[in-house]
Amino acid sequence: MRSVVSILDLSTSEINELMNVADDIERNPEFYRSKCKHKILATIFYEPSTRTRLSFESAMLSLGGSVISTPDSKISSAAKGESISDTVRVISNYADIIVMRHPKEGAPVVAAMKATVPLINAGDGGHFHPTQTLADILTIRRTKKTLSGLTIGLCGDLMFGRTVHSLIEAMLRYPDNKYIMISPNELKLPEYMREALDKAGVSWRETESLETAMPELDVLYMTRVQKERFFNEEDYVRLKDVYILDRDKLKTAKSDLAILHPLPRVNEISVAVDDDPRAQYFYQTLCGKQMRMALIMLLLGII
Amino acid sequence: MNIDGVNNGIVLDHIKAGESMLVYDYLKLGRLKCCVAIIQNCQSKKMGLKDIVKIDELIDIDLDVLGYIDPHITVNYVKDGKLLKKRHLALPETLTNVIKCKNPRCITSTEQELPHVFKLIDREKQIYRCAYCDVVGDNK
Numbered sequence: 001m002r003s004v005v006s007i008l009d010l011s012t013s014e015i016n017e018l019m020n021v022a023d024d025i026e027r028n029p030e031f032y033r034s035k036c037k038h039k040i041l042a043t044i045f046y047e048p049s050t051r052t053r054l055s056f057e058s059a060m061l062s063l064g065g066s067v068i069s070t071p072d073s074k075i076s077s078a079a080k081g082e083s084i085s086d087t088v089r090v091i092s093n094y095a096d097i098i099v100m101r102h103p104k105e106g107a108p109v110v111a112a113m114k115a116t117v118p119l120i121n122a123g124d125g126g127h128f129h130p131t132q133t134l135a136d137i138l139t140i141r142r143t144k145k146t147l148s149g150l151t152i153g154l155c156g157d158l159m160f161g162r163t164v165h166s167l168i169e170a171m172l173r174y175p176d177n178k179y180i181m182i183s184p185n186e187l188k189l190p191e192y193m194r195e196a197l198d199k200a201g202v203s204w205r206e207t208e209s210l211e212t213a214m215p216e217l218d219v220l221y222m223t224r225v226q227k228e229r230f231f232n233e234e235d236y237v238r239l240k241d242v243y244i245l246d247r248d249k250l251k252t253a254k255s256d257l258a259i260l261h262p263l264p265r266v267n268e269i270s271v272a273v274d275d276d277p278r279a280q281y282f283y284q285t286l287c288g289k290q291m292r293m294a295l296i297m298l299l300l301g302i303i
Numbered sequence: 304m305n306i307d308g309v310n311n312g313i314v315l316d317h318i319k320a321g322e323s324m325l326v327y328d329y330l331k332l333g334r335l336k337c338c339v340a341i342i343q344n345c346q347s348k349k350m351g352l353k354d355i356v357k358i359d360e361l362i363d364i365d366l367d368v369l370g371y372i373d374p375h376i377t378v379n380y381v382k383d384g385k386l387l388k389k390r391h392l393a394l395p396e397t398l399t400n401v402i403k404c405k406n407p408r409c410i411t412s413t414e415q416e417l418p419h420v421f422k423l424i425d426r427e428k429q430i431y432r433c434a435y436c437d438v439v440g441d442n443k
């Protein structure tokens with residue numbers, strides 16, 4: 001059964017096709033209104049993520065399908081100790097497609113092995129969250145009208161930020177992009193990602209300064225610098241403001257910069273930036289919903 | 304190859320010097336009732352020094368485990384005091400229940416009876432990743 005656990009489960013041509021379908025949904029939503037009629041999507045969330053769950057449910061409803069769902073917080077059978085394998089086998093009998101979020105890394109791999117219907121990973125701990133990446137790259141393609149020849153700045157926690165790693169892996173499939181990794185020294189890109197960049201032979205560099213990188217950027221992908229990642233309060237206080245995007249830091253930016261953020265935001269982007277036409281992080285969530293619609297249809301064999 | 308002392312059994316040769324106890328532990332040779340000999344720091348033309356393990360019984364050996372410990376080990380099967388066959392090893396593509404995932408956030412830490420599976424991702428550097436959470440396996 002075809003499932004999507006990681007962005008690597010989708011070929012480049014499939015990702016391109018999903019983006020084309022998402023664009024068509026944008027132009028012509030009526031055409032898709034009944035595509036999933038009589039189909040049921042189950043969302044099983046072993047940890048709360050209201051936004052992700054609602055995005056999938058809204059996607060399915062916009063396709064004319066139905067949704068069954070567990071309460072966000074605790075799955076009752078999980079509390080009784082039922083294995084993921086058993087849960088997924090049972091729910092495969094109730095739904096045509098399953099969306100799962102689980103705090104344990106690799107849980108969707110186990111689930112996908114046992115499910116008899118397609119399964120989408122909606123996030124497993126710090127591991128993968130492929131539909132976030134699909135949202136990110138559609139946002140880039142729509143705002144920049146291309147996925148190549150761009151200078152992409154990734155800013156914040158590049159060590160633990162899974163969305164960053166996954167976005168890099170996806171963008172490496174498109175030629176001639178240049179990457180600037182903007183982070184405190186403590187939160188630099190992990191070794192295996194550095195190797196992937198070197199192996200791909202792309203141009204990339206690292207800097208601690210968002211300000212010096214800013215004028216070059218076509219895309220700025222912001223992530224949060226979390227307090228728990230630092231060994232001491234001093235470093236955190238010293239660094240946190242450096243990675244907060246405000247109007248002042250945007251002064252030297254290109255007029256057609258696209259600012260992305262996987263959300264939720266805490267304070268890493270000043271609210272004053274929201275009204276700047278370069279801010280695309282709320283639009284990003286619409287792109288996410290449309291990519292989820294396209295992915296659901298792909299896995300159900302409708303497109 | 305010196306197979307003295309083994310009539311019907313297995314001689315593990317070309318073990319890197321100092322690794323024989325690792326082989327002993329991984330293959331759980333301590334559980335055997337038969338004669339098991341560990342010979343350390345033998346002279347070897349090929350390797351300088353090497354270890355040898357002799358097992359005086361034709362037991363089933365998990366060649367994947369052995370290949371994981373050291374793909375250069377050779378396995379000699381002895382029958383009636385004569386060399387029956389010689390096997391060369393390779394790093395296995397997949398390890399099942401040989402090493403455990405140490406990532407506390409990995410699904411293997413909670414899901415019942417889930418085998419610990421690792422996939423070889425870099426043969427040269429001998430790097431394995433957990434098939435579930437992708438964390439790199441600890442070295443032996």
Ligand SMILES: [Zn+2]
Binds near residue numbers: 411433434435436
């Ligand atoms: Zn693992």
